[in-house]
Amino acid sequence: MRKDILRKGLVFMTICFLMYAAVLPHIITNVEADLGDVVYEIPSPGYGTSGLTWDGNYLWSDNSVLDKIFKIDPMDGAIINSYDSPGDGARGLTWDGTYLWNSDTDVDKIFKLNPSDCSIVDSFDSPGDDPRDLCWDGTYLWNANAHNSKIYKLNPSDGSIIFSFDSPTSSPLGLAWDGIKIWSSSSVSQKIYAHNPSDGNVIVSFDSPGNAPCGLACEENYLWNIDMLDDKIYKIDINEPPNTPTIEGPTSGNWLLSHQWNFTASDPNGDDIFYYVEWGDGEYIGWSLAYNSGETMPRSHKYNAKGTYTIQVKAKDIYGLESEWGYLTVTMPCSYNIPMQWFWDRLFQKFPNVFPILRHLMGY
Ligand code: CA
DSSP, X not given: XXXXXXXXXXXXXXXXXXXXXXXXXXXXXXXXXXXXXXXXXXXXXXXXXXXXXXXXXXXXXXETTTTEEEEEOTTTOOEEEXXXXXXXXXXXXXXXXXXXXXXXXXXXXXXXXXXXTOOEEEEEEOSSSSEEEEEEOSSOEEEEETTTOEEEEEOTTTOOEEEEEEOSSSOEEEEEEOSSOEEEEETTTTEEEEEOTTTOOEEEEEEOSSSSEEEEEEETXXXXXXXXXXXXXXXXXXXXXXXXXXXXXXXXXXXXXXXXXXXXXXXXXXXXXXEEEEOSSSOEXXXXXXXXXXXXXXXXXXXXXXXXXXXXXXXXXXXXXXXXXXXXXEEESOSSOOTTXXXXXXXXXXXXXXXXXXXXXHTO
């Protein structure tokens, strides 16, 4: 009887799980993802959807066939609201924290819109024909141009050009800002690129999930990418581990004294980081408290015997991605032969606070 109840319960839970999986609109393909891996996907509003942005809670996209702007639920792709776009060629969107910005290839304009009804607040001419996706870096507006293959940094008050760089391929279609880098997409190369915003140089790139990547939007360490052929919006992991930490400090010293070394690493995503240090003598410092990306952790250590040691350090970001090891070899004391070393060892041990200059010269 009891086994029967258990069996029925198990069958019921299995059916519930299968029903849930069947109606689940998204696919989680990789929980511990690497750079460029798709972790999630939802349907796009359909053919002609190209611009994309993230407002902190929802996705927004525009459609140049339907002349609409959509507010989209990121969980399942459901359309929460739709509005008429200002023009007939809506192909770029971004969110500045208060307003939506929309580029239009029909009239070659960039519109500033009220997000409650997509009414026009302001507008100016785009920097070139065929303006595509937009992004907002906190101060300036960026716009990809499919006609001349440039990516522009614009003054949002009048659309004047502050800076521009050439896209790696013709016809850049998507644009996003992750807080440090500019991301662009190209359906020519079917790649997604991260650019240094100061010179446009490509920092990293990966293959796009679909064959026609266009609009991009950034949500923390994820990039959303809409694909024109797949009619899907992909959520892509763009987290990277911290770079290899550096170690600064003495490479030789007095084994009787404590010395300080400084450990520094930065994270490409600007994530907070933790440090882990091994001193090379069996002693170590477990994972530290969190430091800002690029912030130095100073630590002191005293070796209890003469010798040559290798200090090593690694960093990990708040998502658990670990860097390579950084190394520094140190010698305690200096490796040259000191005459009558037994005498100096005993003298300096007995009087640890005298003869500082002599100590320094002899490497104690
Ligand atoms: Ca990271």
